[in-house]
Amino acid sequence: MYRYHCLNPISQVGLEKFPGKYENTDKIDEADAILVRSADMHAMELPEKTTAVARAGAGVNNIPIDALGKKGVVVFNTPGANANGVKEMVLAGMLLASRDIVGGIEWLEKQEATEDLAKKAEKQKKQFAGCEISGKKLGIIGLGAIGVRVANAAVHLGMEVYGYDPFISVDAAWSLSRSIHHINDISCIYRECDYITIHVPLMDSTRNMIGAEEIAQMKDGVVLLNFARDLLVDEEALAKALQAGKVKKYVTDFANPIVAKAPNTLVTPHLGASTEESEDNCAVMAVKQLMDYLENGNIKNSVNYPNCDAGTCVDEGRLTINHKNIPNMISQFTKVLGDAGVNISNMTNKSKGDLAYTILDVATPISQEVAKNLKAISGVYRVRIVK
Incomplete structure (x- = not known):
């Protein structure tokens, strides 16, 4: 009998993949494996019998992967399982930043429901008209599971797409549309693109990777999107660029005091992978990886081993x-x-x-x-x- 413990609610669609020889336990001391989403594990002391941790998602900032590695605990994640959900949010973000849909809705909500409302709206609509994304240049930093999907979708929407990723995998390269410009100099994206979206993990090398120097290279009126990780953008420098009009819009999935008060920002409450389908996909992948490891010793998609x-x-x-x-x-x-x-x-x-x-x-x-x-x-x- 194998026992697993869930630190967060995990999709039942995934948990149902465990056969009868697996048991969900409320006692972490009994767990051979742990399933987690966002719970912070850094201060936790795992029992000796726990051999694996599976994160139902891609990011593992909440897990002490190095410390667990030295205890012989394999940490899994589920790259690509939530890629479509995030891709759709990025596309929505570009559209919302291009056409002031939010501003138009907010204006209408403040109006009284009088008979001349339609005439008022006709007079006001130019304020929210915006521009189309077709024909514009999109720069994608990071061509992993999400970046590739965004790139391919943007091509179909009529955008000219530039992709930068010095470590692109073979699978990602095969999946990438031949219409995409794969460039080796990230500065080209900063200089040329009307829209820039980031899809890289948060590491020491990527923390604040877009700061004052990078923003200075960008086109006036650029739209910047971040649905990857908080802290990839130096948001104090970004706030100044937004105030000055250098950056037209900043669309991010990560709320913090700086972006909450900055002008021309669209902030969503970490909705990127929060779809029913994404949560199901992540749970199914995490469960399958745990089962293969516990029963056969095989490792797939580990972040430390x-x-x-x-x-x-x-x-x-x-x-x-x-x-x-x-x-x-x-x-x-x-x-x-x-x-x-x-x-x-x-x-x-x-x-x-x-x-x-x-x-x-x-x-x-x-x-x-x-x-x-x-x-x-x-x-x-x-x-x-x-x-």
């Missing part, structure tokens, strides 16, 4: 080892197994930064004594007998 897939074990036993990425580890593993008379049928080893992961399929069942000896090796964080 490498992807590692050995399929289903067809031998007598399988064990997995979470360990430091340092020399001489594999030879120590094989020595312990050899001394115990255990023959290795298949081995898979992958590394990611300072961490590594090894799957060993063996011809005889693994004893707890052998697992204990492997765990005693310096640099080993966790040993798990899967079969």
Whole structure:
């Protein structure tokens, strides 16, 4: 029996994917795995038996991924599961920033319902007319699951699209429309584009990546959109640009005191992935990844450990080892197994930064004594007998 604990409400569509040998427990100390959305885990002390954490979403700022990695806890996320929901918000943001729909609605709400209301609206509508996005240049910073969808959709809306991502994946590159200009100099986006949208993770290298220097390069009247992460934009510099009219509109999904008071901003309350479909998709992906890890030891979409897939074990036993990425580890593993008379049928080893992961399929069942000896090796964080 496997037990899992939910730190946040998780879509029932996803939880129903767990078969009968899984049990939802209210006691975190009993959990083999944890499902989470936005709950802050940084101050939490997880029980020793917890081997995995799955974030039903893409961002993992609320999870201490490095600390958990050193405890042999694999942290998963669900990249792309909410991509369509965010894409639609970005498109809506561009349209709302181009045509002052919000301003028009707010004006009408303040009017009295008199017989001449239609005539008043006809006289007033020029104030909210705005412009069309077709034919305009859109710059996309980050061509991951969301950025690619935004790019392809914008092409179909008649926009000229520029994409920047020095680390674009093969899958993303194949999915990208051939009409998109894939550029190597991000300054080109700042100089050329009428609309700029950001789709990168928040890291030290991307924090405040758009500041006063970058804004100065932009066209007058540019529209900037941020549905990725808070703190990617230096919003104090942005507020000055909005006040001066350098930036026409700032559309963001992240409310804070600076943008709340800045002129010409459209702020939504973190709605990007908050659709029923996105929450279902994220939950289903998270559950499937947890099941494959708990039952087979396979890792897919981990943010701290490498992807590692050995399929289903067809031998007598399988064990997995979470360990430091340092020399001489594999030879120590094989020595312990050899001394115990255990023959290795298949081995898979992958590394990611300072961490590594090894799957060993063996011809005889693994004893707890052998697992204990492997765990005693310096640099080993966790040993798990899967079969």
